[in-house]
Amino acid sequence: MSKKLWGGRFTKSTNKNVEEFTSSIDVDKKLYKKDIDASIAHVKMLKKQKIIKSSDAAKIIKALSQIELQIDKGSFLYDESLEDIHMNIENSLIKKIGNIGKKIHTARSRNDQVITDLRLYTKDNIKLLNGSLKNLIKALLKISQKNIKVIIPFYTHLQKAQPILASHFLNSYIEMFLRDMSRLKHTYEIADVSPLGSCAGAGTSFNIDRKLTAKLLGFKEISRNSLDSVSDRDFVADTIYSCSMLMMHFSRFCEDLIIWNSSEFGFIKIGDSFTTGSSIMPQKKNPDILELIRGKCSSVYGNLNNILVNLKGLPSSYNRDLQEDKEPLFSAFKTTMECTSIFTETIKSIAFDANKIKSSIDSGFMTATDIADYLVKKGIPFRDAHKITGKIVLYCEKNNQILSDLKIEEFKKFSKKIEIDIFNFITNEYSIESKKSFGGTSTVMVKKSITKYKKIIDKL
Ligand code: ARG
Secondary structure, eight states: OOOSSSSSGSSSSOOOOHHHHHHHHOOOOOOOHHHHHHHHHHHHHHHHHHSSOHHHHHHHHHHHHHHHHHHHHHHOOOOGGGGGGHHHHHHHHHHHHGGGGGGGGTTOOHHHHHHHHHHHHHHHHHHHHHHHHHHHHHHHHHHHTTTTTHHHHHEEETTEEEEHHHHHHHHHHHHHHHHHHHHHHHHHHOOOOOTTTTTTTOOOSSOOOHHHHHHHHHHHHEOOOOHHHHHHHHHHHHHHHHHHHHHHHHHHHHHHHHHSSSTTTTOOEOOOOBBBOOEEEEEETTTTHHHHHHHHHEEEHHHHHHHHHHHTTTOOOOOGGGGGGHHHHHHHHHHHHHHHHHHHHHTTTTTTOHHHHHHHHTTSOOOHHHHHHHHTTTTTOOHHHHHHHHHHHHHHHHOOOOGSOOHHHHHHOTTTTTOTHHHHHHSHHHHTTTOSSSTTTSHHHHHHHHHHHHHHHHHO
């Protein structure tokens, strides 16, 4: 005869290896607080609906609170043979208060219980992650404001393109992180639906009040179809996808900073406390944190792949495969959260090296487009202006000169329309300040964006 809580129809006890194989307690013990919260809400509802007696409900709630305290303190003894956190808590409840404890699973199944817990856990963690992202954006805004005068090149194909404000570059990542925040907010809404009361998948014959448990647990709404509710893990995939997108943004940001930190570029210096040394080469100061964040992005992508493959082709309703949903979700949250906070600290330690940048921005013909625009404004069609400017660049390259080295007579050889005022147009400062189009890199525009971000972030 099986001793399991579900053992009634079994004549033999479970094989030891099977117990070990099917157990998920090492992973899902993380959900204990949510499991207890959900059980308390469930019991309150059973009492209100007169499905269990008031005095029984009080005893169950008291015992559940004691169990929570025990787990908090680390004195709770988990039993692997009890499979998961739900069974461990229920078993302990029954041990504490006997037969009354056995009433808790009325009008409930582990199928709706586990997914209620996981939704609650996900909601909490999305809030935490969004809070950290808000801190990161605030830190970036400060750096952006502080460096409003720093001019850097931006690159396309890793070739110098045009001069921009460093703040414009930083703001581009603020945009990405704001998108991450709204993606996470949307994911939160998707998770904010109570499945409790769906039971095994068909609902229940008891007169339960699903709206009440949802309200007690802080869910915005209740799920509409019990069968879908017990196997819906879309919110898990959505959450990991949101984390993946954020990690992808981090990995790109890290890559930019790693390149800029190289001695060949030298645009930035990372604070000593946020770099590491080499065990053999004494001169090294490596951007290991940034490289690790870039590397950890792949583990979150792995988590996303894991859940998507788990869900593919799964038959309707609950299947035990779904027990495997927790590891990728927990792992994605852990990695993304850690990366967000260490990245925020690291970015605060970064300083731009104006001298190094200066030596770089004067080469590379970054204001060539401004010459083409100059010619267009003097009546030359853009394609022709582009060709003329290309020839000027070629001439400079052959003579090992930069644009500002040319004499006006030399310029005039390429087009009679070029006048002495060309020299104003080819400065980096002019180039930047002329980009007044909405979303462009001029100081006015960048300052406007900073003000806008501050307003947005205050409301988040
Ligand atoms: N530990 C299980 C999980 O995480 C709980 C649900 C078990 N349900 C079942 N029908 N065996 O999915």
